Amino acid sequence: MTASLYIHIPFCVSHCDYCDFYSEVVPSRGRGASDLIDRFTHLLCTELDIVLDRYALDMVPTLYIGGGTPSVLGRNGLAKVLDHLASGMNRWPDEVTVEANPESVDESLLMMFKDRGVHRLSLGIQSLQEAPRRAVNRSGTVVQCFAALELAERLFPEAFSVDLMAGLPFQTQAGLCKDIDHILAAGATHVSLYSLILEETTPLARNVRSGKIPLPPEEEAEEIWLAGRAALTMKGLFPYEVSNFAKPGYESRHNMRYWRMENWIGCGPGASSTIITETTGTGIRYTNRPNLEAYLSWSGDGFPPRDEEVLDRDTLLKESLMMGFRTIYGPDEQLFEGRFHQSIESLIPETLRIWEHQGFLQDRRLALNSEGLLLLNSFLVDCFQELESRGH
Numbered sequence: 001m002t003a004s005l006y007i008h009i010p011f012c013v014s015h016c017d018y019c020d021f022y023s024e025v026v027p028s029r030g031r032g033a034s035d036l037i038d039r040f041t042h043l044l045c046t047e048l049d050i051v052l053d054r055y056a057l058d059m060v061p062t063l064y065i066g067g068g069t070p071s072v073l074g075r076n077g078l079a080k081v082l083d084h085l086a087s088g089m090n091r092w093p094d095e096v097t098v099e100a101n102p103e104s105v106d107e108s109l110l111m112m113f114k115d116r117g118v119h120r121l122s123l124g125i126q127s128l129q130e131a132p133r134r135a136v137n138r139s140g141t142v143v144q145c146f147a148a149l150e151l152a153e154r155l156f157p158e159a160f161s162v163d164l165m166a167g168l169p170f171q172t173q174a175g176l177c178k179d180i181d182h183i184l185a186a187g188a189t190h191v192s193l194y195s196l197i198l199e200e201t202t203p204l205a206r207n208v209r210s211g212k213i214p215l216p217p218e219e220e221a222e223e224i225w226l227a228g229r230a231a232l233t234m235k236g237l238f239p240y241e242v243s244n245f246a247k248p249g250y251e252s253r254h255n256m257r258y259w260r261m262e263n264w265i266g267c268g269p270g271a272s273s274t275i276i277t278e279t280t281g282t283g284i285r286y287t288n289r290p291n292l293e294a295y296l297s298w299s300g301d302g303f304p305p306r307d308e309e310v311l312d313r314d315t316l317l318k319e320s321l322m323m324g325f326r327t328i329y330g331p332d333e334q335l336f337e338g339r340f341h342q343s344i345e346s347l348i349p350e351t352l353r354i355w356e357h358q359g360f361l362q363d364r365r366l367a368l369n370s371e372g373l374l375l376l377n378s379f380l381v382d383c384f385q386e387l388e389s390r391g392h
């Protein structure tokens with residue numbers, strides 16, 4: 001079986017006020033923190049062994065270690081995970097990416113990454129402006145961000161990505177564009193530019209409701225994101241997905257496998273796996289419970305506590321369209337037809353006709369163009385309404 005591998009490290013030094021991803025705050029020092037990380041790392045390696053064996057993974061094209069903050073494991077913890085994987089795989093993945101936050105990056109960590117076959121570094125910077133960072137309780141400092149960029153430029157030249165956010169408190173178009181100038185000058189070849197989404201259960205949402213923190217109005221936040229998009233494309237990074245920009249040839253292969261709805265296996269608390277049966281166009285999704293205590297209590301026999309969701313044909317078909325049309329390449333038509341025994345054109349002909357007439361489809365590919373990607377949600381609504389009207 002061929003499947004990509006995702007490893008979720010559920011630790012952070014502190015929680016950002018906007019974040020609703022699952023993670024646990026771990027003290028940066030102390031015996032308790034060290035014992036916790038050692039116990040987690042041991043169980044993670046056990047889960048990796050089970051996954052490689054049970055799914056007979058003879059081919060793992062991409063590996064992504066994310067979180068949380070993977071670098072919280074430290075140099076030794078991450079080295080142990082990477083060494084354990086190397087000993088259990090017949091072939092090292094073609095693309096290995098590790099996320100890191102600037103405040104936990106140093107030269108010894110990045111040198112270890114290079115020695116262990118990590119190809120890409122993903123830096124979670126979000127902003128290089130002090131006021132937006134403080135407003136959302138972002139860990140680390142601007143000085144640490146610039147230091148991390150200098151290390152990445154030196155040790156991962158043309159092989160690192162940066163996460164940025166648009167619509168943060170006190171952020172301006174000029175500020176975001178200045179951030180982009182800095183990270184591209186350092187040699188980043190890939191940028192993920194996300195719009196801030198105000199999740200109702202987060203501290204930021206409470207601070208906004210109480211009037212403690214002001215957010216840019218929705219229209220202004222959109223203009224900030226569009227200014228960032230224009231700055232990135234002007235500098236030679238093209239929008240190959242709704243929120244992702246890359247120089248040609250530097251797209252994230254791992255994320256492309258998600259967007260093509262190809263098999264992936266997730267390990268660690270909160271990680272999900274999607275396994276597809278191509279002959280029937282159906283699949284199964286397993287999600288490890290986002291509960292560190294339950295994971296640490298796992299005996300190491302069988303799989304960790306997880307939930308199962310059956311993806312029937314209609315569900316998987318809609319997900320394949322939804323994910324595929326997120327990218328400038330569109331869904332993989334050959335993969336789609338082999339999986340569902342129908343062409344995309346036969347399923348949504350009216351939607352494609354209308355959107356082509358409006359100038360939002362590409363001429364030589366079944367995909368939205370760069371302007372059409374800005375209207376992705378409306379396009380998908382039309383797709384799903386037509387599918388429902390045709391009985392799919």
